[in-house]
Amino acid sequence: MTKVLVVDDMPDMAKLLANTVEGQGYEALVASNGREALDITTTQCPDVILLDIMMPGMDGLEVLRRLKTDARTRAIPVILVTAKDLSQDIIAGLDAGAHDYVSKPFESAVLAARLRSAVRAKRAHDTIERLNGELRAELIQRERMEMELAQAQKLEAIGQLAAGIAHEINTPSQYIADNTRFLKEAFDGFNKLLGTFGRLLEASKNMAVTDDLLREVEAAVRRADVDYLIEEIPKAIQQSLEGMDRVVTIVRAMREFSHPGSEQKQATDLNRAIQNTLTVSRNEWKYVADVVTDFDPNLPLVWCLPSDFNRVILNLVVNAAQAIADVVGDSSQRKGTITVRTDSEGDWAKIRIEDTGTGIPEEIRSKVFDHFFTTKDVGKGTGQGLTIAxxxxxxxxxxxxxxxxxxxxxxxxxIRLPIADPTGPEQGGPLEEAELACGCV
Ligand SMILES: Nc1ncnc2c1ncn2[C@@H]1O[C@H](COP(=O)(O)OP(=O)(O)OP(=O)(O)O)[C@@H](O)[C@H]1O
Ligand SMILES: [Mg+2]
Incomplete structure (x- = not known):
């Protein structure tokens, strides 16, 4: 039921007002002073307040000011009930946020009409509030869905890369295995040779070296192909060590690329993050492009979300590779180039990813960032990469x-990123140069 609070220090006037309220089918609450009015308002939440201005103690204008500064009561329409000649009070009251005013003495019918209008205003306000609440809930729901979508895309990206990464790890693993088998056979050969030399040593000690034994030793040296082994074994060891380094690099890059649990911004070495992303995505570009990096070794740490940053770089690198593939076709003879540069300018870090691909036709330039805009075949692109970036x-x-x-x-x-978090603490500083040399990937 609609509740109307009547505030008047004169009991007769309060009664008259309450009668009018009840005559409209509303429930009347009555307060005889300002303090009581504020108490009833906060405990009973009336829909409209009929407020006398001239009251001892806290007057109506002060009550009105307090109601309008409290978020819980601000929206309640207040009708000032005031003596006719106090027009400056009416002006002050309306300026302070009163909904309407009624002069004393008043006609019941006029007061009732104004009351109904205030109740309608309050209902309209309540409806807007409710709709706003629903809209807010919908927005929160939408944000959650977008986050889930982004999370799904992230997993999809890792899933997509997984096959390529497996391939990248498989290649060095295979030659490490081949080299290790070769080293095993070489060791067996040396072992046999060592046995033959052992017998030669024994015979020498006993002064019993025969021509047969010497021939046997010569044959064993020939069989073992010692010159070949001495040349090849160091190469096999070196290659295996390089292969292991490659595997370790890929695994580390993979771990750093996905950054589990890093939902907070942190001071990030963008050069290293880009290098990791290029490593995990190598299989996506290596058949069509060479990647050249030109990293600024003095780029300060940048305050960012590392796994999100990696996704941006991944999306741009994959786009670049796909645009180059459209030019060079599937032939691995003719490759394009993807150049990734970093540097800083004032408070900004800059990353430039350049390709020698098709270029973007004039007519679609304004659409490339649109959600689901793609020129690629189904299965190759969904049009989300640049939107997410x-x-x-x-x-x-x-x-x-x-x-x-x-x-x-x-x-x-x-891409330009602010180096420091505009809302966070100061950070940053030059990186160690050793890891950040320029060069080809
Ligand atoms: N480097 C580029 N060279 C040429 N065209 C590009 C390049 N990057 C983006 N585009 C164009 O912009 C479109 C939208 O790119 P976006 O990355 O948003 O989606 P997508 O690559 O088509 O699909 P997804 O990224 O979801 O796999 C692409 O389909 C392509 O036409
Ligand atoms: Mg894309």
Missing amino acids: QSIVVEKHGGTITFETEVGKGTAFL
């Missing part, structure tokens, strides 16, 4: 992502 760079980091392109020549995507 843009939302990560712009919304999550306050950065920018733009591109320059020329059809037939290629495209360069440029």
Whole structure:
């Protein structure tokens, strides 16, 4: 039931007002002073307040000001009930947020009409509040769904890369295995040779070296192909060590790429993050492109979400590789180039990913960041890569992502990220140069 609070220090007036309220089918609550009015308002939440201005103690205008500064009571329409000649009070009251006013003495019918209007305003406000609440809930739900979608895309990216990574690990693993088998056979050969030399040593000690034994030793040396082994064994060891290093690098890059649990921004070595992403995605580009990196060794640590940053780079590198594949076809004879550069300018870190691919035709340039916009066949692209990249760079980091392109020549995507978190503590500093040398991947 609609509740109307009547506030008046004169009992007769309060009664008259309450009668009018009840005459409209509303419930009347009555307060005889300002303090009581505030108490009843917070405990009983009336829909409308009829408020006398002139009261001893806290006057109506003060009550009104307090109601309007409290978020719980701000929306309740207040009708001031005031003596006719106090027009400056009416002006002050309306300026302070009163919904309406009624002059004393009043006509019941007029008061009732104004009351109904205030109740309608309150209902409209309540409806808007409810809709706002629903909209907010919907927004939260949508944000959650977008997060889940992003999470699914992240898993999909890792799943997509998994086959390539397995392949990348398999190649060195295979030659490590081949080399180890070769070393085993070489060791067996040396072992036999050592046995023959052992017998020669024994015979020498006993002064019993025969021509037969010497011939046997010569044959064993020939069989073992010692010159060949002495040349090849160090190479096999070296190659195996390099293979192991490669496997270790890939596994470390994989671990750092997915950054489990890093949902917080942290000071990040972007050069290293990019290098890791290029390592885990190698199988996506190596058949069509060479990757050249030109990293600024003095790039400060950048305050960002590392796994999100990695996804941006991955999406851009995969796009670059696909655009190059459209130019060079499947032939591994003619490769394009993906160039990744980093540097800084003032408070900004800049990453440029340049390809020698198709370029982006004029007519689709304004659409490439749109959700689900793709020019690729089903199974090759879903049109989410750049949307996600843009939302990560712009919304999550306050950065920018733009591109320059020329059809037939290629495209360069440029990302700018604020080095320091605008809301966080100061951080950053030059990186250790040793790890960040420029070069080919
Ligand atoms: N480096 C590039 N060179 C040429 N065209 C590009 C390049 N990057 C993006 N595009 C164009 O922009 C479109 C949208 O790219 P986006 O990464 O958002 O989606 P996608 O690559 O098609 O699919 P997904 O990334 O979801 O696998 C691409 O389909 C392509 O037409
Ligand atoms: Mg893409």
